[in-house]
Amino acid sequence: MRPFVLNVALAAIAMSCANSTASRAAWEPVRPVEFIVPAGTGGGADQMARTIQGIVTKHSLMKQPLVVINKAGGAGGEGFLDVKTSSGNPHKIIITLSNLFTTPLATGIPFNWKDLTPVAMLALDEFVLWVNAEKPYNTVKDYVDAVKKAPSGSFKMGGTGSKQEDQIITVGIEKAIDAKFTYIPYKGGGEVAVQLVGNHVDSTVNNPIEAVAQWRGGKLRPLCVFDAQPMAYDEPIADGKAWKDIPTCKSQGLAMEYLMLRGIFMSPKATKDQIEYYVELFKKVRATPEWQDFMKSGAFNTTFLTGAEYAKWVEAEEKRHEGLMKEAGFLASGN
Amino acid sequence: MEELANLFHGFAVALQPYNMMLMIIGITLGVIIGVLPGLGGANGVAILLPLTFSMPPTSAIIMLSCIYWGALFGGAITSILFNIPGEPWSVATTFDGYPMAQQGKPGEALTAAFTSSFVGALFAVIMITLVAPLVAGFALRFGPAEKFAVYFLAFCSFVGLSKEPPFKTIAAMMMGFALAAVGLDSITGQLRLTFGVTELLNGFDFLIAVIGLFGIGEILLTMEEGLAFRGGNATINLRVVLQTWRELPAYWMTSLRSCLIGCWMGVTPAGATPASFMSYGIAKRLARRGNNFGKGEIEGVIAPETAAHAAGTSALLPMLSLGVPGSPTAAVLLGGLLIWGLQPGPMLFVEQKEFVWGLIASMYLGNLAGLIVVLTCVPIFAAILRVPFGIIAPLILVLCAIGAYSVHNSTFDVMLMLVFGVLGYLLKKCNYPLAPLVLAIVLGDKAEEAFRQSLLGSQGSLGVFFSNGLVSTIMALGLVALFWSAIQEGYSRLRTSMV
Numbered sequence: 036m037r038p039f040v041l042n043v044a045l046a047a048i049a050m051s052c053a054n055s056t057a058s059r060a061a062w063e064p065v066r067p068v069e070f071i072v073p074a075g076t077g078g079g080a081d082q083m084a085r086t087i088q089g090i091v092t093k094h095s096l097m098k099q100p101l102v103v104i105n106k107a108g109g110a111g112g113e114g115f116l117d118v119k120t121s122s123g124n125p126h127k128i129i130i131t132l133s134n135l136f137t138t139p140l141a142t143g144i145p146f147n148w149k150d151l152t153p154v155a156m157l158a159l160d161e162f163v164l165w166v167n168a169e170k171p172y173n174t175v176k177d178y179v180d181a182v183k184k185a186p187s188g189s190f191k192m193g194g195t196g197s198k199q200e201d202q203i204i205t206v207g208i209e210k211a212i213d214a215k216f217t218y219i220p221y222k223g224g225g226e227v228a229v230q231l232v233g234n235h236v237d238s239t240v241n242n243p244i245e246a247v248a249q250w251r252g253g254k255l256r257p258l259c260v261f262d263a264q265p266m267a268y269d270e271p272i273a274d275g276k277a278w279k280d281i282p283t284c285k286s287q288g289l290a291m292e293y294l295m296l297r298g299i300f301m302s303p304k305a306t307k308d309q310i311e312y313y314v315e316l317f318k319k320v321r322a323t324p325e326w327q328d329f330m331k332s333g334a335f336n337t338t339f340l341t342g343a344e345y346a347k348w349v350e351a352e353e354k355r356h357e358g359l360m361k362e363a364g365f366l367a368s369g370n
Numbered sequence: 371m372e373e374l375a376n377l378f379h380g381f382a383v384a385l386q387p388y389n390m391m392l393m394i395i396g397i398t399l400g401v402i403i404g405v406l407p408g409l410g411g412a413n414g415v416a417i418l419l420p421l422t423f424s425m426p427p428t429s430a431i432i433m434l435s436c437i438y439w440g441a442l443f444g445g446a447i448t449s450i451l452f453n454i455p456g457e458p459w460s461v462a463t464t465f466d467g468y469p470m471a472q473q474g475k476p477g478e479a480l481t482a483a484f485t486s487s488f489v490g491a492l493f494a495v496i497m498i499t500l501v502a503p504l505v506a507g508f509a510l511r512f513g514p515a516e517k518f519a520v521y522f523l524a525f526c527s528f529v530g531l532s533k534e535p536p537f538k539t540i541a542a543m544m545m546g547f548a549l550a551a552v553g554l555d556s557i558t559g560q561l562r563l564t565f566g567v568t569e570l571l572n573g574f575d576f577l578i579a580v581i582g583l584f585g586i587g588e589i590l591l592t593m594e595e596g597l598a599f600r601g602g603n604a605t606i607n608l609r610v611v612l613q614t615w616r617e618l619p620a621y622w623m624t625s626l627r628s629c630l631i632g633c634w635m636g637v638t639p640a641g642a643t644p645a646s647f648m649s650y651g652i653a654k655r656l657a658r659r660g661n662n663f664g665k666g667e668i669e670g671v672i673a674p675e676t677a678a679h680a681a682g683t684s685a686l687l688p689m690l691s692l693g694v695p696g697s698p699t700a701a702v703l704l705g706g707l708l709i710w711g712l713q714p715g716p717m718l719f720v721e722q723k724e725f726v727w728g729l730i731a732s733m734y735l736g737n738l739a740g741l742i743v744v745l746t747c748v749p750i751f752a753a754i755l756r757v758p759f760g761i762i763a764p765l766i767l768v769l770c771a772i773g774a775y776s777v778h779n780s781t782f783d784v785m786l787m788l789v790f791g792v793l794g795y796l797l798k799k800c801n802y803p804l805a806p807l808v809l810a811i812v813l814g815d816k817a818e819e820a821f822r823q824s825l826l827g828s829q830g831s832l833g834v835f836f837s838n839g840l841v842s843t844i845m846a847l848g849l850v851a852l853f854w855s856a857i858q859e860g861y862s863r864l865r866t867s868m869v
Contacts (some may be wrong), residue, residue: 074426076416076698082705085416089423089709103416104779108572109561113778116568141559144571191827197559217828220557222819225704235513235827244708248693248715277535325423328711361828365559 049333053143054168062308063128064099065093071104071118071129073111073138078223079242080132081105083297083329083333087317088131090325096316099126110134110196112144119150121302124251125309128154128301134198135296135349136356141198143367148353151300153346154313157321159336160295162204162240162261163281167231168254175259175287178238182214193236198365201227203356204240204261206363207291231255242295244333259284260370261293266334296352298345314341377499380727383428384735392425392433393732397740400440405448407456407581407613407773411441412698419706425709428725432732434706435686438699439491439733442682446483446675447744447751451476452766454585456773458812459642459678460577462650465805466663466670470775473666475608475751478617481745485618486625486672488741490679493629494636495733498687502719505637509688512638513565514823515834519844520635521817524644525809526852527651534803542802546810549574556815558821569782577813578774578783579790581805585770586791589763592797610752611745614668621672624653628673632680639688641697642681643812646806649677655854683733690718690726 071087074080084103091101106114111134118129131149139146164175172178182190192208194201197220205218219236221227225247231239231246232254239246240261249255251273259282260266266278284291299317301310320326321339330337340348360366383389403414415434422430445457448832450467466843470479497505512520529539552563560751564570626651635645653673654663663670685697693714695701712722719726752763771774774787797804828834836842850857 076412076702076705078705082708083704085419086709089420093424094422103420105416106778108778109564110559112570116571142554142561144561144568150709197555197557199559217826217829219823220559221694221823222556223701225693225695229510229511230693232511232692234512247716248713251713252716254716329709332711332713334706344487367560 038284039356052069060119062125062306062312064097064312066126067100067102069104070099070101071106071114071127073106073114073129073134074132075107075223076105077302079244079333080130080297082244083157084130084154086325086329087320090320090323091316092323094319096319096325109142109144110138110199112138112142112146114176115139115146115151116144118231118302119146123304124302125305128299128313131296131298131300132160132296133203133356134196135298136301136353137203137360137365140357140360141365145178148300148304148349152303152305153349154301154310155317156296156298156338156340156342156345156348157317158297158330159271159338160242160297161266161334162200162293162295163243164208164261164284165228165231165239165241165246165250165255166237166258166288168256169234170237170256172258173256174195175282175284175289178258179212179214179289180256182212187215188217189213190216190238191236193239194218194363195222195224195227196220198363201240202365203359203363204291204293205221206291207359208289210362211290228255243278243331243335247332247334248291257281259287259289261291262336263292266336268331270331287357291305292334296334296349298349373499375726376723376729378691379724380729380731381735383724383728384432384731389429389432389728389732390735391428392613393436393736393739394743396433396436397440397443397736397743399742400437400442401444401447401744402440402445402487402673403437404441404446404456407448407454407577407585407621407770411438411457412702413776414441415699415702415706419702419709420502421710422706427707427712428728429727429739430706430710431703431729432736434703434735435729435732436740438682438703438852439736440743441699442491442679443484443487443740443744444489447480450479450483450671450750450851451654451754452585453588454766454770454773455580457683458580458730459646461580461584461643461675461805461808461812462678463671464647465650466665466667468588469664469666470668470671471755473752476755476795477748478614479671480748480751481611481614481676482506482618482668483670484744484748485615486628486675487679488737489625490629490632490676490681491683491733491737493676494633494683495730495737497633497684498733499730502687502691505684505687509637509639509692509694514820514827515837516841516844517638517640518644518817518820519835519841519848520638520640521644521813521820523844523851524640524648524813525850526848527648527655528806529852538802539806542797542804543806543810546807547580547814549807550811550814551818553815556739556819557826569780572778573815574786574811575777576808577777579811580808581770581774582790583794583797583808585766586788587794587798589766590791590795592759592763607749608746611748611864617668621669623675624669624673627652627656628676629680632677632682633684635677636681636684637696638684638791639694639700640681642678645681646678647809650674653850683737686729686733690714690729691716728811731835749840860867 072081072084121127192205228246268278445460448454448456449460449463453468460528465835467479555562629650632645650673654660657669687698689700690696695704774783
């Protein structure tokens with residue numbers, strides 16, 4: 036929903052007063068760069084893209100404007116197909132979330148991440164198991180026991196989107212503890228957290244940034260994080276507890292791990308110089324204090340990968356999603 | 371009164387020259403954004419968001435929220451002058467605003483729209499100031515079933531109160547539902563009715579449909595009627611503002627009712643669009659001159675505009691206190707809060723007093739500034755109608771095309787707009803009402819989503835819609851609104867038979 040012309044004009048005004056200290060790489064954008072967000076305005080990917088745009092503008096990291104454009108149609112399929120068909124256009128990059136894998140698998144649109152050129156992994160988003168603070172579940176064990184005791188399907192899990200990350204995790208939990216939830220899909224993560232506060236669902240697997248406000252307000256309680264190790268942030272958030280104090284689900288007997296990619300890809304057939312330019316750009320973005328504050332506020336996992344390492348990670352993750360979604364019966368017919 | 375002390379502190383923040391300047395810039399930009407169809411408030415705010423990165427958060431939100439107010443004001447201008455709603459919540463304003471403009475009363479219609487907008491916003495801000503914590507908690511009680519009940523009420527108050535033949539109304543509404551179903555089904559994650567066409571992944575965007583149905587359709591009709599634009603004899607001076615103001619107090623009841631509907635819809639948060647439709651529908655039924663609605667009745671402008679602004683303003687309350695946006699623009703502002711390092715939610719009112727109350731104070735001042743800006747421009751806007759149709763029609767067409775293109779940056783949408791234009795023309799010729807169709811496109815998928823979420827939660831039992839006092843009351847109100855004509859008729863028959 037981005038009016039491109041005005042967008043460029045405004046960004047150009049902002050850029051014109053900037054002394055560019057842009058990279059000395061062999062290639063540089065000669066036109067404004069479109070930054071595609073395959074999700075709606077206001078969501079996690081959109082926030083990250085706009086934060087990056089703000090950082091690039093504030094620190095004058097690019098000579099050309101960076102223009103954020105949302106293409107959310109078909110669970111992001113619209114955005115991916117747009118970049119796929121812009122072969123050889125180095126002025127188009129896209130930020131991805133897990134729908135990079137889930138959307139083509141669930142809907143059968145003609146797209147695979149290999150159609151794009153991987154640039155860099157910026158961060159990984161964590162998932163935390165949340166319950167309403169009024170409920171008596173203080174540990175994962177209390178919670179699992181309650182789920183098992185309740186009639187099958189009477190426990191409601193709220194999440195963002197259908198056949199996407201939240202539901203994949205839900206299915207993973209079902210497998211791990213051999214119980215059944217009713218999964219209720221909502222449009223946005225903030226809405227999911229509030230539904231949990233209002234007791235309209237029994238638990239959620241919100242990202243930290245989506246639920247932190249309600250945790251601090253004493254309305255929600257985190258039980259465990261779906262990562263291999265606890266999160267790195269030790270600043271107290273609520274009741275003297277920090278992100279770091281949330282145990283991993285695995286250590287609590289709930290064997291499920293899931294992290295969501297927040298990575299950058301560009302259009303097909305990009306040259307080495309062009310990839311290098313964007314890698315350098317994002318390295319500079321990552322070094323700014325604003326980026327670090329943003330990482331802290333969302334308790335992100337700050338792993339940074341580029342090149343072959345990044346591609347390998349994505350490939351492994353694709354296989355894993357295919358397996359998880361196949362088991363859950365989420366694949367589109369014909370896949 | 372700790373709130374009042376905080377508020378005065380907020381005024382001190384908002385009245386700093388730098389913030390005042392941002393306020394005026396924001397309002398002006400917002401009006402321009404609102405006037406261009408397609409480029410809504412959410413887009414405008416999103417584009418400017420990164421530019422506010424280096425400002426203090428309070429100044430940034432003052433500017434961005436003023437863009438929001440400006441867009442709310444601006445949306446009414448094209449609705450009234452050209453029958454092209456720039457924003458979803460301006461659709462109901464066209465029903466009576468455009469006929470007024472055609473009768474040579476664009477000045478009155480614009481003044482009524484702007485003034486009602488201001489009244490609605492003011493009412494909502496006062497509510498936010500005084501009862502913020504109380505009201506915020508109310509939104510928590512709204513699960514999927516309650517949300518569906520609200521949409522149900524919006525549809526019912528529109529169908530039951532419509533003066534058109536009920537079958538044509540229902541046919542138009544069903545067409546809207548069918549169009550709304552295209553795209554991704556958010557409950558199962560499957561694509562529906564896209565037939566493998568990439569362009570349809572996004573479904574039919576409301577704005578494209580509206581620009582076509584109303585804007586292009588209207589141009590086609592005018593062409594048929596002899597290329598005359600009937601607003602040519604508009605009086606254009608500022609006196610019209612004062613004259614209209616003298617009339618307005620007579621409609622206080624409609625205003626008050628619309629304010630209440632708007633605040634309720636904004637807080638729940640169902641948004642400004644159902645608020646404006648519901649308020650228009652109810653005003654049509656209850657107003658003394660309700661039979662004249664749709665033919666240029668000033669009350670038909672007051673009701674939707676008041677409710678839309680009250681809802682748009684109160685939508686910021688759940689955003690600040692709970693982190694749930696009540697409107698698309700509020701969703702973008704919410705993203706802004708996070709980027710500036712502020713955590714929306716229960717603690718914001720405690721930890722960020724200066725920010726919250728600066729924002730609330732800027733709501734008072736921003737709306738006042740907005741009202742002054744747009745009212746002084748009423749003669750200029752009204753004068754546009756004096757331009758001959760031969761010149762203005764191509765301009766509107768270009769404006770519509772740009773608007774349709776800018777929604778998703780896609781030329782396919784421009785074609786789609788033209789198709790909708792022809793459809794709009796045909797429907798009008800056959801006397802099918804457009805309003806229910808539009809209402810169904812806007813709210814259809816949301817209502818469907820809430821309905822299916824409720825049934826998922828209740829494991830398929832319809833009892834969920836009558837499972838507690840709140841949801842039962844709203845559903846009952848909806849049913850009453852749906853069968854209102856029948857109830858009234860039955861009552862009068864009962865009385866005559868008793869006599």
